[in-house]
Amino acid sequence: MNDDSLLDLEFEIIGGDFNQAGRVSTRLKSILKEVGFNPQVVRRVAISTYEAEMNVVMYARRGVLRFKASPQRISIVIEDEGQGIENIEMAMKEGYSTATDEMREMGFGAGMGLPNIKRNSDRFEITSEIGKGTRLKVTIIAGDGTRS
Amino acid sequence: MVSKGETVETNKKSETALVVLTLREVKEILNCEVLVGEAQLGMEIWGACAADLMSDVLAFSIPDSLLLTGLVNAQSVRTADVAEVKALVYIRGKKPDAGALQLAQEKGIPVLASNFTMYEACGRLYLRGLKSAATIVSKNE
Ligand SMILES: Nc1ncnc2c1ncn2[C@@H]1O[C@H](COP(=O)(O)OP(=O)(O)OP(=O)(O)O)[C@@H](O)[C@H]1O
Ligand SMILES: [Mg+2]
Numbered sequence: 001m002n003d004d005s006l007l008d009l010e011f012e013i014i015g016g017d018f019n020q021a022g023r024v025s026t027r028l029k030s031i032l033k034e035v036g037f038n039p040q041v042v043r044r045v046a047i048s049t050y051e052a053e054m055n056v057v058m059y060a061r062r063g064v065l066r067f068k069a070s071p072q073r074i075s076i077v078i079e080d081e082g083q084g085i086e087n088i089e090m091a092m093k094e095g096y097s098t099a100t101d102e103m104r105e106m107g108f109g110a111g112m113g114l115p116n117i118k119r120n121s122d123r124f125e126i127t128s129e130i131g132k133g134t135r136l137k138v139t140i141i142a143g144d145g146t147r148s
Numbered sequence: 149m150v151s152k153g154e155t156v157e158t159n160k161k162s163e164t165a166l167v168v169l170t171l172r173e174v175k176e177i178l179n180c181e182v183l184v185g186e187a188q189l190g191m192e193i194w195g196a197c198a199a200d201l202m203s204d205v206l207a208f209s210i211p212d213s214l215l216l217t218g219l220v221n222a223q224s225v226r227t228a229d230v231a232e233v234k235a236l237v238y239i240r241g242k243k244p245d246a247g248a249l250q251l252a253q254e255k256g257i258p259v260l261a262s263n264f265t266m267y268e269a270c271g272r273l274y275l276r277g278l279k280s281a282a283t284i285v286s287k288n289e
Contacts (some may be wrong), residue, residue, distance in 0.1 A: 021226075026226060039232075106221060116206050119207075
């Protein structure tokens with residue numbers, strides 16, 4: 001473990017639970033604000049984790065969000081048990097979505113979630129196995145709060 | 149391509165000038181009912197974004213901007229909170245549901261309701277010079 005580790009948090013996300021959807025990322029956001037992270041960094045973390053959380057709610061049974069921060073670097077891993085993604089390249093395209101009509105009525109399915117996460121992170125990794133689940137790793141450099 | 153000439157220069161200027169409206173002005177322009185945040189009408193709005201899909205909001209909004217939407221559930225407010233949208237306007241006479249109103253109150257996000265359609269609401273704000281949040285975003289990138 002890193003000595004200068006500032007925060008080390010873990011949250012559970014429940015699939016299909018639209019009433020709770022977004023709770024994890026908004027809670028995390030308030031914590032980061034309180035700790036005093038740069039507002040731009042907080043916004044990038046909030047957007048990335050919210051999109052990832054919503055994907056777990058929509059497409060998986062359950063998931064875990066692990067958040068680690070040092071003053072310089074934030075690392076977020078979102079891992080789920082669920083259907084997995086068949087074609088990651090397609091899923092990463094803006095506008096590609098398999099959201100149902102019901103999800104669209106709730107305001108989701110623009111196909112912008114994964115691209116939004118990527119855009120807000122300094123490093124983005126995604127792996128997935130059909131029928132097993134998906135794992136995202138997002139790294140955000142917290143240093144000066146701006147993207148390099 | 150930009151060539152020389154007065155007209156072009158003038159256009160260029162109006163393109164870069166950032167218009168700031170108060171929420172009270174927005175309320176008047178869109179003939180709004182204020183559902184949450186009557187006391188916050190003095191706040192400044194720097195840009196606007198209109199969307200019914202929440203990831204579009206997250207992609208095209210900027211902090212301190214206005215969100216115009218027809219999506220009335222709590223996710224609209226939660227998305228506004230995540231994106232640091234300053235205030236919400238529900239269009240076409242739509243009223244946010246109870247969950248949305250409660251969350252807006254908790255988060256201190258003002259909520260307005262207008263009878264204008266999305267098209268007309270956006271048009272009216274645009275005529276008053278309020279910029280699209282998306283153009284402000286792309287300029288910063
Ligand atoms: N955790 C996941 N498990 C299984 N499939 C996923 C997961 N995340 C994304 N996908 C698949 O990738 C597609 C694209 O995801 P993305 O988040 O970019 O868009 P969306 O969720 O469909 O819409 P939006 O995020 O704009 O509301 C989804 O429609 C879905 O098919
Ligand atoms: Mg998504």
